[in-house]
Amino acid sequence: MNAATKLGAYVLGLAVVFGGALGVGNAVGEVGPAPAKPEHGTTHSAPAADSHGGHAQATAAAQDDTPGGLQVSERGYTLNPLTTVKPGEPTDFRFTVTGPDGRPVTDYQVEHDKKLHFIVVSRDLGSFQHVHPDLGADGVWSVKLTLEDPGAYRAFADFAPTGGSGLTLGADLLVAGDYAPQPLPQVARTATVDGYTVSLAGDLVPGRASKLTLSVSKDGRPVTDLQRYLGAYGHLVALRAGDLAYLHVHPEESVKAGPEITFYAEVPSGGDYRLFLDFQHDGKVRTADFTAQAGTGQPKPTAEPSASPSHGDNHSH
Ligand SMILES: [Cu+2]
DSSP, X not given: OOHHHHHHHHHHHHHHHHHHHHTOHHHXXXXXXXTOOOTTTTTTOOGGGOTTTTSOOOOSOGGGGSOBXXXXXXXXXXXXXXXXXXXXXXXXXXXXXXXXXXXXXXXXXXXXXXXXXXXXXXXXXXXXXXXXXXXXXXXXXXXXXXXXXXXXXXXXXXXXXXXXXXXXXEEEEEEOSOOOOOOOOOOOSEEEETTEEEEEESOOOTTSEEEEEEEEEETTEEOOOOBOBTTBSOEEEEXXXXXXXXXXXXXXXXXXXXXXXXXXXXXXXXXXXXXXXXXXXXXXXXXXXXXXXXXXOOOOOOSSOOSOOOOSOSTTO
16 A cells, blocks of 8 residues: 555654764754755764754654654554553563554564664663564564553653654553652763663753763772673663653773763753663673753753844843
């Protein structure tokens, strides 16, 4: 039917995401009205080319401004958890993603070595798991999952159906029992996990591709032999506190295996975010987590371009 159209949309999506890095941003821009700039065009752009990163990029498709993970159903695709999880019990967790035809999707594109990335966090953002379920021929995904504590969790499925563009669906998982939510961990520049220390440099700036550099050390020495995991030296998931908006950012391509891993993350608003860095060393994947605060910047304007470009100043009224 309209496979060609879908494929076209996907190719365009790729170009938008990588437009800045590949220098094809202008070509993509020609698709829309003259001043339109791809919304995510600066996300992966090289720092030197990032001269317009700070300005709102009004796009025709306002819906593209909605962060991922906030909806259980989007563009006709729906995440359907099939399993109830009990606290502390290893569970064969199953789910489907149904497509616009209402049937489970069975054809996915491989992204970062996997057809689907499944992230489960507690709603208080204290716990984080990034797992890779197996896909059955019937479109049912399954993965061994243990949720230690009762409470509310958010599950994210990050995938791209074959012929479509990528999306992240989110669904709540409720684990019965007495629930003791923890306050958000304090903002910090260092995290420790398993004897590793990870330090964070750089600041999140709303609406702008913000450079974050994470440095891994162990026993006081920089780690320079990080291993590639899912095709990169690190994977960073950023979640907004309050609604768990999901931002999956990826590192700047690097030939160096540490100690530094550089990311470009674009957050949609000011406020607190939780950052979860997956990195692999000595054959094991570990997760370092941080709470970071995005500046008090204005939310990204979504309507017509503003006459005054200076949104950094709050005192004009
Ligand atoms: Cu993954």
